[in-house]
Amino acid sequence: MTKSLPIKGTDYVEFYVGNAKQAAHFYQSAFGFQPVAYAGLETGLKDRTSYVLRQDKITFVLTAALTPDSPVAEHHRMHGDGVKVIALWVEDARKSYEETVSKGARSYMEPYTISDEHGEVVLSGIYTYGETVHIFVERENYNGPFLPGFVEWNPEYRPEDTGLLYVDHIVGNVGWGEMDQVAEFYRTIMGFDQLISFDDKDISTEYTALKSKVMANDNMRIKFPINEPAKGLKRSQIEEFLDFYIGPGPQHVAMATNDIIATIKQQRERGVDFLYVPESYYDTVFDRVGKIEEDLDILKKLKILIDRDEDGYLLQLFTKPVQDRPTFFFEIIQRNGARSFGKGNFKALFESIEHEQSLRGTL
Numbered sequence: 001m002t003k004s005l006p007i008k009g010t011d012y013v014e015f016y017v018g019n020a021k022q023a024a025h026f027y028q029s030a031f032g033f034q035p036v037a038y039a040g041l042e043t044g045l046k047d048r049t050s051y052v053l054r055q056d057k058i059t060f061v062l063t064a065a066l067t068p069d070s071p072v073a074e075h076h077r078m079h080g081d082g083v084k085v086i087a088l089w090v091e092d093a094r095k096s097y098e099e100t101v102s103k104g105a106r107s108y109m110e111p112y113t114i115s116d117e118h119g120e121v122v123l124s125g126i127y128t129y130g131e132t133v134h135i136f137v138e139r140e141n142y143n144g145p146f147l148p149g150f151v152e153w154n155p156e157y158r159p160e161d162t163g164l165l166y167v168d169h170i171v172g173n174v175g176w177g178e179m180d181q182v183a184e185f186y187r188t189i190m191g192f193d194q195l196i197s198f199d200d201k202d203i204s205t206e207y208t209a210l211k212s213k214v215m216a217n218d219n220m221r222i223k224f225p226i227n228e229p230a231k232g233l234k235r236s237q238i239e240e241f242l243d244f245y246i247g248p249g250p251q252h253v254a255m256a257t258n259d260i261i262a263t264i265k266q267q268r269e270r271g272v273d274f275l276y277v278p279e280s281y282y283d284t285v286f287d288r289v290g291k292i293e294e295d296l297d298i299l300k301k302l303k304i305l306i307d308r309d310e311d312g313y314l315l316q317l318f319t320k321p322v323q324d325r326p327t328f329f330f331e332i333i334q335r336n337g338a339r340s341f342g343k344g345n346f347k348a349l350f351e352s353i354e355h356e357q358s359l360r361g362t363l
């Protein structure tokens, strides 16, 4: 087994969006992210602006282009709103870069040091699937709000958080026949191990199917399920993603909570749109998962999904896509021992997604 690249956790996730200012308001109002930092014209940037928001250990950066020739504009024109950067918190950003590039990773950004009055940070970056990148962040000698170049963003408007704690996993959608190759990238270049794999016999409905491999680093703080479409009767949700994102990209970020009932209740009240769960889901689910601590009536009322594996159970729910294109969405997850990803819910979920695809005319 190759040794895993030392990674302490997810440092931040950066979205390229059409309008960062308005997106920031959505993440504050709907999900309860707190304002942290800002960069833009006032801080010397010419081609882009960024808002940084945080909820416990989850940090999001929302970036939009200010000029038509910005690389952000080009990316956005092609892919629409979506995740550009999955930044990884490392001890040594130079070594992370050298090790991965020497094993064949494509360079995105050579290591460099940036500093301000709060200290210094070393950054470097490599490409992963599609145009998505990993930026390695070494921030041991830094105590500013986010990164050098950003100033504190301190508006009065601060809706309460909704109990989100950390990034549980980030799923990537890749093209036909590309899953193995991307899993190999994480295995040989990043030293990750494969946790689980599913194939189309596990994950299929009457119409759509997918294959999935879950890659994780050694301390399990980084979990990346990689999906590819499989042949079904109609166009699968993975194909729909690939068609609208124009290629591979991050499909969803799963955010953990310790109290999914409170989190989902808050988020529903604040306008987060969750995937429709058919009433019939609750006809059989309690037989399938057995005894759980939560009040079943409340789970049913809030339409929270339940699954069990050999280690325990989990509660989860998925939002609808959070931008105009039917691409990226979020998952909210509470783990009560379970270490898997909700395989038992896939079928119910896909039927729900297919229902929405048929409304969009993309099934």
Ligand code: FE2
Pocket: 169, 171, 252, 254, 331, 341
């Ligand atoms: Fe997930």
